[in-house]
Amino acid sequence: MPSLSGATRILNRKNTYEESAKATLVYFWSMSCSECAQSIKNLKELERIFGDRLTVHAIHMPREKEDYSETLVKEKIKQLDIIYPVYLDNELKISDRFGNKFVPAFYIFDQQQQLRFFKAGYFALKLLQQKIERII
Incomplete structure (x- = not known):
């Protein structure tokens, strides 16, 4: 797994990587992406199903000018009730890696x-549960 270092900031940092997790999901999203908002809602179901057997890291990859605003991203995180770590990748270091x-x-x-x-x-969501179950 490529390093997650290089984020401009990490929000929800208290939810860090679990060594006991059997699988790690790295999810790239952007607050300006409508499909991403729906995907996040569906990821909550995966969290419920797999619990501490799955660790989720969300990488916020800016696509538009407002995506670079930490304040707006924080508001979106609160609105979507995202509880896992969110890495602000404003310099695209993680995305590039x-x-x-x-x-x-x-x-x-x-x-x-x-x-x-x-x-x-968006349609990748249909495959995620099956793939995670195979890994776990």
């Missing part, structure tokens, strides 16, 4: 931090 160009985008890593699944786009 992953080679990610899309939102929403989903990367699932196993406990050994090996990439086991990648998919971009």
Whole structure:
């Protein structure tokens, strides 16, 4: 799994990586992406299903000018009730390290931090639960 270092800021930092987690989901999103807001709502169901067997890290990848506003991103996080860590990737360091160009985008890593699944786009959500179950 590529490093998550280089974020402009990490919000919800208290929810850090769990060593006991069997899978890690790295989710790229942007507050200006309507599909991303819906995806986040669906990710809450995965959190409920998998609990502490799944760790989620959200990487906020700006696409438009207002996406660079930490204040606006914080408001969106509150509105969407996001509880997992949100990495503000305003300099695209994390996005570049992953080679990610899309939102929403989903990367699932196993406990050994090996990439086991990648998919971009809203419809990837349909595959996530099945892929996570296979890893766990």
